[in-house]
Amino acid sequence: xxxxxxxxxxxxxxxxxxxxxxxxxxxxxVRAIIRPTTSNEIRRTLQAQGFxxxxxxxxxxxxxxxxxxxxxxxxxxxxxxxxxITQQGALLDAAVAAGVPRFIPSDFSLDYTRTQxxxxxxxxxxxxxxxxxxxxxxxxxxxxxxAFSTVLTxxxxxxxxxxxxxxxxxxxxxxxxFTTKNDVADxxxxxxxxxxxxxxxxxxxxxxxxxxxxxIASQLSGKKYRTIRAGSINTLSWAISLIKTVAPSxxxxxxxxxxxxxxxxxxxxRGLLTPLDNERYGKKDWTNIETMLATLLIT
Numbered sequence: 001x002x003x004x005x006x007x008x009x010x011x012x013x014x015x016x017x018x019x020x021x022x023x024x025x026x027x028x029x030v031r032a033i034i035r036p037t038t039s040n041e042i043r044r045t046l047q048a049q050g051f052x053x054x055x056x057x058x059x060x061x062x063x064x065x066x067x068x069x070x071x072x073x074x075x076x077x078x079x080x081x082x083x084x085i086t087q088q089g090a091l092l093d094a095a096v097a098a099g100v101p102r103f104i105p106s107d108f109s110l111d112y113t114r115t116q117x118x119x120x121x122x123x124x125x126x127x128x129x130x131x132x133x134x135x136x137x138x139x140x141x142x143x144x145x146x147a148f149s150t151v152l153t154x155x156x157x158x159x160x161x162x163x164x165x166x167x168x169x170x171x172x173x174x175x176x177x178f179t180t181k182n183d184v185a186d187x188x189x190x191x192x193x194x195x196x197x198x199x200x201x202x203x204x205x206x207x208x209x210x211x212x213x214x215x216i217a218s219q220l221s222g223k224k225y226r227t228i229r230a231g232s233i234n235t236l237s238w239a240i241s242l243i244k245t246v247a248p249s250x251x252x253x254x255x256x257x258x259x260x261x262x263x264x265x266x267x268x269x270r271g272l273l274t275p276l277d278n279e280r281y282g283k284k285d286w287t288n289i290e291t292m293l294a295t296l297l298i299t
Contacts, residue, residue: 005029006192007067007100009091010076011051012042015108018185019076019192024050026189031066058087063094070095072102072192079253084125089132096138104192105133107142108184110177110262110271111202120261122253141197145184146177146204146273147266149292156259158210159217161297165228166217168210169236170267172227176213177204177266177273180287190281201280202273206289213293220294233268236260 006023010016011032020030032051034043035058046053056062067073073095075088088106095103105126112123113130133140152159158167158176168174183205191197208216210227217225230236240260249255265271278286 004071004193005031005069007031007033007070007073007095008051008076009033009074009088010078010106011046012038013076013078015078015181015185016076018181019074019188020051021049022185022189023074023192026193028189028193031070033063033066058090060090060094060097063091064097067094067098067100070098070100071195072104073100074104074188074192075106076108077106080122080251081125084129085132088129092133092136092138096136100138102139102141102192102195102197103133103136104141104143104188105129108145108188110146110265111144111273112265112271113144113200114272115265115270120258120265122258122262123265139197140199141191142200143184143188143191144200144202144273145179145187146207146271147179147262148184149178149180149205149287149296151262152178152213152292153296155254156263158263159213159293159296160228161217161221164217164221164223164225166210166214166225167228167230168267169230169263170233172211172229173209174267174269175207175209175272177207177271178289178292179203179205180292183283183287187278187281187283190283194281201277202275203278204273204276205286206292207273208289213289216290216293217297220290221297233264236264236267240264 006028008020011020023030030051032053033056034053054066107126214225214227240257243257
């Protein structure tokens, strides 16, 4: 790995900002895309951190200009079709037009390549963009990291400290993958600086079943955690359909039913990451399940 220039989309987001800082820490030059509406305060903060800020409204002309001379484009933007397909698509077209050799899309999820189309809206958008990316004349690498560790208590909660329970659907022995955002950012930066990164890289800071999560939470807290089965995977599918009917929220990125769709892909085992590529860049300081749970139980 040498000194590379990386174009980064989504620098003002939580994950994107972490990726950018890791890239600079590893010696990369980061050209961060900011929108015309970005506040002066945010611009000054980014510049003070070392980012080269370049403005774009995600039109092809400005994106192509800012991509020229870059070694890789990393997309960490998140949203629905307008973001994942339209804006990220414009970024891909610009990267190709500017001759950028590599592109990392905003996947950062469970292994949607092995899940069922039509069962998870947000994964379907990534699947649709993947087909477009695969057809483009550019080397692509997707980072698949399971669920962010925050999912344990947020978005689609599994750990329920208030009741000393671990919620699951299906079987309590089903393995689940979790990775912290810091670990995802660290590994993504390595991949962005790797001229020979493969099409897919699968990582997990820690993997555990609901049964194991209950055991670890009990040890850490001194309280007895038990698993609680909400129902079968088929029952979960029925509940998703019901909630989509009564509370569709089609314009929300992560409505309740979307979190349940993600849980279904996790707890059915369809989105399980295997084999893992954790050792590709020699990273040793992965945050494991015990540390994730300790942090969540303390807070």
